[in-house]
Amino acid sequence: MNKKQGIIIATLLVLIVCAGVLATKLNNPLYVNGDDSGSGKSSAVSFNNSSQKNNKTSSFFEETRLDRDQKNAQTLQTLKNFIDDKNVSKENRDEASKKYTDLAMNTNYESKIETTLKSKGYEDVICSIEDSKARVIVKGKDKLTDKDTREIKNVVVGIAKIQDVEIEVKQ
Structure with a gap:
């Protein structure tokens, strides 16, 4: 097996693991409020019926996170x-090695900030x-207040020591 085949196999393994993790997360039942209100419907069903418009936004965040994680894993590999x-x-x-360390640390910082x-x-x-x-995308309906913006910037600066923070709200 040559180096190119090894890289292809390693990349495919990473993608399989990511797909497995995503499938596991998506197949678990969703518990929105943690209790059954006695209506005979599960929380997952009532969540599913009441928030079909939020699926587009939720899938944006899930797809973006999955895409970012796959790219990071591929780059790290x-x-x-x-x-x-050795050649x-x-x-x-x-x-x-420096790029590897920086990317690994940034991935850790991103997770901690989120x-x-x-x-x-x-x-x-x-x-x-x-x-x-740092670019932070927050799910919300309204524009962020100055307090919210300061809070987000303080979290980013406190964790990643990055002063340049771009904040965006996605509905």
């Missing part, structure tokens, strides 16, 4: 293969960090 290749010069391996903002009451959040800029 490519960088890892580049780092492990590559030391300078190039060192540069790839979790922290969700715990502060935001319905759904996507965070993307590239170079020294």
Whole structure:
């Protein structure tokens, strides 16, 4: 098996794992309020019937998150293969190692920022960090207040130490 075949197999494995995780999350029942109101309907059914218009927004956040995670996993695998290749010069391996570390840290920061903002009451959040800029997309119906904007920026600065923060609201 040559290197190209190994990369293809590793990429396919990453995609299979991501598809499995997504399938598991989507196939689990949804519990919106955690109790059965005695109406004979499950929470998942009532959620499904009452919020069909939110499916477009929810799928945006899910698809964006899945796409970002797949791209990051593929890039990390490519960088890892580049780092492990003995035919590559030391300078190039060192540069790839730095990019690998930066991407791994940014992925960790994105996850922490999303979790922290969700715990502060935001319905759904996507965070993307590239170079020294963070982009945060928040699910909401209204424009963010100055307090909300400051809170989001403080979370990003506190976790990722990035001052340049772009915030967007998606309905």
